[in-house]
Amino acid sequence: GAGVSQSPRYKVAKRGQDVALRCDPISGHVSLFWYQQALGQGPEFLTYFQNEAQLDKSGLPSDRFFAERPEGSVSTLKIQRTQQEDSAVYLCASSLVSGVGYGYTFGSGTRLTVV
Amino acid sequence: SQQGEEDPQALSIQEGENATMNCSYKTSINNLQWYRQNSGRGLVHLILIRSNEREKHSGRLRVTLDTSKKSSSLLITASRAADTASYFCATVTDSWGKFQFGAGTQVVVTP
Numbered sequence: 620g621a622g623v624s625q626s627p628r629y630k631v632a633k634r635g636q637d638v639a640l641r642c643d644p645i646s647g648h649v650s651l652f653w654y655q656q657a658l659g660q661g662p663e664f665l666t667y668f669q670n671e672a673q674l675d676k677s678g679l680p681s682d683r684f685f686a687e688r689p690e691g692s693v694s695t696l697k698i699q700r701t702q703q704e705d706s707a708v709y710l711c712a713s714s715l716v717s718g719v720g721y722g723y724t725f726g727s728g729t730r731l732t733v734v
Numbered sequence: 735s736q737q738g739e740e741d742p743q744a745l746s747i748q749e750g751e752n753a754t755m756n757c758s759y760k761t762s763i764n765n766l767q768w769y770r771q772n773s774g775r776g777l778v779h780l781i782l783i784r785s786n787e788r789e790k791h792s793g794r795l796r797v798t799l800d801t802s803k804k805s806s807s808l809l810i811t812a813s814r815a816a817d818t819a820s821y822f823c824a825t826v827t828d829s830w831g832k833f834q835f836g837a838g839t840q841v842v843v844t845p
Contacts, residue, residue, distance in 0.1 A: 623776075652832060661822050661835030662777070675830055710776060718831050721767065725776035 623726035644713030654710040740836040753810040755839040757823030
């Protein structure tokens with residue numbers, strides 16, 4: 620597609636439930652980032668993939684968070700045993716090349732609400 | 735933790751007026767970028783300024799960068815109602831190109 624697609628757009632999860640958030644980057648894009656944006660805040664880095672390799676996962680808040688990109692295209696962010704503090708918008712961004720810090724396209728995000 | 739802070743947190747102006755917002759950051763950067771986010775939407779890239787540049791223009795946008803003060807400003811001239819959005823600065827500090835965002839400035843432009 621023309622842009623970065625994220626699904627679902629909205630997700631309501633009961634506390635303790637597992638969720639999976641999907642990101643479809645622009646075809647051929649090498650770099651893929653996940654960010655978490657709490658209400659009224661700027662996005663915060665979660666993890667980075669270069670093709671299928673997860674090169675940086677230093678931003679994942681806990682071991683309940685797991686991300687994968689097995690074939691170097693679609694990525695999934697999984698959150699196990701969700702808690703209320705996980706409520707946020709999860710943004711995905713991709714770029715054609717890596718390491719230059721520009722040329723990113725962001726998806727519209729998935730708004731996760733944990734009740 | 736977030737790299738920088740933005741000032742003001744919120745800004746309300748009338749159409750035709752200029753809007754200025756500032757961003758301060760903490761560590762050395764490769765480049766600094768400004769993004770716009772409409773409510774419930776993703777981030778849209780506005781402009782990039784490299785660490786060796788001091789000023790850049792794009793349409794009605796003007797960005798300055800002062801690396802000695804670790805600060806940047808974004809000026810939107812002749813604002814329009816469609817400029818209503820949150821504006822974020824983002825710095826790139828590492829070789830992966832990952833961003834560190836400020837907390838954003840919420841701008842409301844009334845007709």
